[in-house]
Amino acid sequence: MQLVVGRIGRAHGIKGEVTVEVRTDEPELRLGPGARLATDPASTGPLTIETGRVHSGRLMLRFEGVRDRTGAEALRNTLLIAEVDPEELPEEEDEFYDHQLMDLDVVMADGTEVGRITEISHLPSQDLFIVERPDGSEVMIPFVEEIVTEIDLEEQKAVIDPPPGLIDDRAEIASSRDEEEGEAREEGDGSA
Incomplete structure (x- = not known):
């Protein structure tokens, strides 16, 4: 390979x-x-x-x-x-070669589909999964234990538990922000 x-x-x-x-x-x-x-x-x-x-x-x-x-x-x-020999594995149990992680399905703990790993970016501070979403957009997910909770090579999936805002759609964030601003304006009008 x-x-x-x-x-x-x-x-x-x-x-x-x-x-x-x-x-x-x-x-x-x-x-x-x-x-x-x-x-x-x-x-x-x-x-x-x-x-x-x-x-x-x-x-x-x-x-x-x-x-x-x-x-x-x-x-x-x-x-x-x-x-690289495709059967070659890293020495540590919780380490993976890039080729093992490529094309894994990324899902939330509840099974919600997030996308598929298309690239792994090795940055000085941490590694990032570049994940293609079903709509064709991309999201970057830090490959850290707190967010990527499980790598299951047999099932070909990576399970994540992202913090709020990491993978939320921009449209959802914008609409919730608009709703909050609208509620704040309404509260402001009522107290005057």
Whole structure:
């Protein structure tokens, strides 16, 4: 199974180093020196990682054969793709690989359908599920224990208990706000 594990960003310096937007929760495993990665577009790869380091919170990589800024800039926006055994599981019981979570149905504890996970965004503070709703809109759900209460891979679902306002439709929020404002105006008129 092939998984996108990163996207090459800007060149850094003049010796062929690039910034990388990490799209895996195991960069030390997938993006370590010696890793050979397929690319999209395929014409830029495969690429083998020569060195890697973290600088100001960003992952910096240098690939074999890329020795200058021009070569590094030519790789910008290239997706890095790793070959992963679909049976491979994380070491910790409560950890998951992105490919295990993709396309899971997202439901509330009472069974109400929320949507389907279409993307997982790895941010510095937390991971987010990007969930496509049945109407085609998207909602972002923080992948934290307080909100995502259960991941059931056998049933192919993620159960959530979101705080108020996280997944409420904007129209519902606006209409309830309008109702509250209307009630406040009516109360104000009565007390004058």
